[in-house]
Amino acid sequence: MLExxxxxxxxxxxxxxxxxFGTVVMGTIPARAVYLGTLEATKSVVLKVTMxxxxxxxxxxxxxxxxxxxxASTLTQTVIVPVDVVSQRLMVQDGRGMTHYRNGIHAFREIFRKDGLRGLYRGFGMSILTYGPSSGVWWGSYGMTQRKIWRMLQHDCGHPLCSAGAVEHPPQRLVVTVQAASGLCAGAVSAVVTTPLDVVKTRFQVLENKEGGKPSIAATVRTLMREDGWRGFYRGIIPRWASTSLWGTVMITSYEFLKRLSRKPDMDDQSQGSPSPIKMGKTHW
Known part of the structure; x- marks a missing residue:
């Protein structure tokens, strides 16, 4: 990584x-809107059904x-995969035999001209197999880890911040700390589970069509195994863990902060007399 x-x-x-960078930013805005909207709607429905x-x-x-x-992640791939393909081509375009692109728009046009929609959505199936489970594992691990931490604090009455009353209405700094710790744990679990899929997907997406035929996922896996062995499938796991953890922590703390700011006053009044979020099966985020 450092080298x-x-x-x-x-x-x-x-x-x-x-x-x-510019391509990623332009694609991230609509992608995150789809992601967070779908996430909240699905989470609410599933929680009600399971309860x-x-x-x-x-x-x-x-x-x-x-x-x-x-x-949420599966639906988001319809927006993010073309962005991934274009941005990754820009990242590796100085390699030998690679097409040179002036910018993201030029790369988009050239890929579409040569390969059509299939070129822009190269690796779509792998992206779903990678980011779908990754997102599911992250959110599942995050929710379970956060609840474990809150339960530990709830029973640790020796600390002033961990009394029963404090946990039912915890200080903001304690909420953010628990969210950050849960995000780091969730990022670690997600990175271990999904890094091999991400390595294969990235290699597959940056390959250009050659005269000998179009690249395939199976050929990509065989090449990776031949060149680097099993260790190759976990190449970049530390940066991926750091990226997943930092993104998740910043995203969830910012998103929940904005949700609290936009909450209606009457909802806040009702919440003052409501039971603990732990007892009600709700998260602090």
């Missing part, structure tokens, strides 16, 4: 670290978070 960072700085400067079925609170939380993450 790659140094080589990029040496040969391409700081701007080399941000290849494809009515008598599923234990912790299990219900894990299922609702996991299923919601899986569904």
């Amino acid at each position: 790659t960072y140094r080589q990029t700085i040496r040969y391409e400067g700081v701007l080399g670290l941000y290849k494809g 009515k079925m008598g599923v234990p609170e912790a299990t219900s939380a894990g299922l609702s978070n996991g299923i919601a993450g899986l569904v």
Whole structure:
């Protein structure tokens, strides 16, 4: 990781670290809108169904978070895969035999001209297999980890922040701390489970069609195995864990903060007399 960072700085400067940045930003806005909207709607439905079925609170939380993450991520791939393909082509375009693109729009047009929609959606199936489970695992692990932490704090009455009353209406700094810790744990679990799929997907997406035929996922896996062995499937796991954990932590704390700001006053008044979020099967986020 550090060697790659140094080589990029040496040969391409700081701007080399941000290849494809504009394309990613433009695609992220609609993608996140689809993701978060689908996530909340699905989570609410699944939680109600599982609670009515008598599923234990912790299990219900894990299922609702996991299923919601899986569904939201799957739908989001329709927006994010073309962005991924274009941005990744921009990142590796200085390699030998690679087409040179002036910018993201030029890359989009060239890929569409040569390969059509199939070119823009190359790796779509792999993306679903990668990010669907990744999102499901992340949200499921996050929800379960957060509940474990809150339950530990609820029973640790020796600390002033962990009294029963404090946990039912916890200080903001404690909520953010628990969210951050849960996000780090969820990122680690997600990275271990899905890094091999992400490595194969990324390699497959950056390949250009050759005269000998179109690249395939099976051929990509065989090449990776031949060149690097099993270790190759976990290449970049540390950056992926860091990225997943940091993104998840920043996203969830920011999103929940905005949700609290937009909450109606009458809802806040009602929540003052409501039971603990732990007892009601709701998360703090």
